[in-house]
Amino acid sequence: MHFPGYGLFSRRTVLGSVNIRSHWAHPYAQIMVAVFQTRPVARIGSGRPRLTQGHVDNFNWPADINNIPRPELDKLRPRIQEYADQAVSTALREAYLIAP
Numbered sequence: 389m390h391f392p393g394y395g396l397f398s399r400r401t402v403l404g405s406v407n408i409r410s411h412w413a414h415p416y417a418q419i420m421v422a423v424f425q426t427r428p429v430a431r432i433g434s435g436r437p438r439l440t441q442g443h444v445d446n447f448n449w450p451a452d453i454n455n456i457p458r459p460e461l462d463k464l465r466p467r468i469q470e471y472a473d474q475a476v477s478t479a480l481r482e483a484y485l486i487a488p
Contacts, residue, residue, distance in 0.1 A: 395487025398448070405435050413416070414469075415467040415468055416439065416462040417437075417468045417471055419436065419437055419468075419470070419471055419472055419475045420434060420475060421434060421435045421436075421472075421475040421476050421478070421479040421481065422434045423479045423482070423483040423485065432445065432482075432483040432484075433479045433480065433481070433482035433484075433485070434478075434479050434482060434484025435474070435475040435476065435477065435479030435480075435481075435482060436475050436478065437470075437471035437475045437478075438474055439471065446459055446463065447460060447463055480482040
């Protein structure tokens with residue numbers, strides 16, 4: 389699965405000035421799944437992931453946070469896949485295509 393619109397939300401905290409939790413990184417993606425019927429055309433279900441805050445394991449902060457190497461960004465892929473799976477499951481349950 390290709391995820392062209394995912395990324396990394398990062399921030400520095402005040403505690404970062406004394407090297408206590410100086411960096412936070414959270415994966416994010418704008419994912420929404422819609423299920424349609426064809427006759428008549430209508431949306432019968434939709435789903436979004438339940439986003440959680442959590443750190444990215446083994447993320448190596450580059451010196452230039454605006455130029456993160458692809459191998460580091462690829463560490464986000466499993467979390468983004470989980471978000472996509474949640475959105476699909478929610479949409480299919482709402483459309484009564486899978487059991488609740």
